[in-house]
Amino acid sequence: MNTEEKIIKAAEEVFIEQGYDGARMQEIADRAEINKAMLHYYFRSKEMLFEKIFEEKVKVLFPTIGEQMKSYEGFTDKVCFFIEQYYQILIKYPFMPFFVISTINRKDDKHFIKKLPFGFIKEIFFESFFSDLQSGKIREVNPFQFAVSVMGMSIFPFLTRPAMKELIGINDEQFQILMQQRIDELKNYVRLILTPTNHA
């Protein structure tokens, strides 16, 4: 592992654990086992180092699920597939949601918001939604509110992970199991919401 890689690994850890304001350049240097001046040699400033990390991490969190979703026929199946795939990522990187949320909530910083690659999923989502709506395959819900709901149901427990662990007294492993079980529960909710009522 070369110096640059060591820095990135250490910076990831520290920024994710402590947030931008809480992170200390010295601590990043210590964890990377390099001189603090090296941080600036490779990345010029704290801000630029953070940006590098953020970009890399966002790529992990917003992967090419969109592409894969195309292979599913109906809207409901697409959404269920999204949940399934997204949870594999979330379970692997449970700290990512808070990292992203705390970054986009940083005062006066629309810069990072613009880096979120939402376009890819928007198209497929809405196109598929209206297609299935017209053919009566799904119930008439507000697509925007529905999307936010699916995201919220999915991501929320990862944002409250420390509280959940403490309040119901579980460790990381048990949390992981709980989230694994959650996948089917969420898919079920989605089906119940989207499946039209039988007017026989």
Added chain:
Amino acid sequence: MNTEEKIIKAAEEVFIEQGYDGARMQEIADRAEINKAMLHYYFRSKEMLFEKIFEEKVKVLFPTIGEQMKSYEGFTDKVCFFIEQYYQILIKYPFMPFFVISTINRKDDKHFIKKLPFGFIKEIFFESFFSDLQSGKIREVNPFQFAVSVMGMSIFPFLTRPAMKELIGINDEQFQILMQQRIDELKNYVRLILTPTNHA
């Protein structure tokens, strides 16, 4: 408004906007239009001032909805009432969710997690759930996962508010309207999830 109140008001603003690490005692003093030494005179330290603010704000976010919920008969109605009431608070204090989430995610800090008053709602929720489940009034879902889902659907948009505003190009007022509309949509989702399928 006396000095202590001025400090609290200013501290609220700054801690909520900037987070604990980002907040500066000098900025709090400036906004309160008092000398920085006064902060320490009244609250000893940054940590203690923050604790004061957190406690006050948590009281606002976790109010006596629990009590009021008792007056609703069925589980479904209780949940819908909760959403309705909770949204009135969220719309009024849209920045609170991020404030609480970022506090409980602070490294090695179970202290604040323990301050979250969840007990009040837990009892009513589970008792009512199992009661209605037995009498066949609701579908058999996992009560824990369901609770997290309702919370997630409700709170999530307030955590992503800056991103939502930017991405779909709306201002605070429009966001508020969107959230007002969201109430009925969420209540609808809850009913669709909980209403048992008719096996005629």
Added chain:
DNA sequence: AAATGATTTAACCAAATGGTTAAATTTTGA
């Protein structure tokens, strides 16, 4: 091997930070 460029180190710096102190001012109560 010598020169060149890339990498690393240690010492350093100015600014900002949370916090303190002692004196000055205002408020209170006997």
Added chain:
DNA sequence: TCAAAATTTAACCATTTGGTTAAATCATTT
């Protein structure tokens, strides 16, 4: 009224912060 207590101020402090610099070391190329 006047002394004691509470409040406010300005100056100060030690430490930490992100960042710099110049010299030293290492790698590469001719």
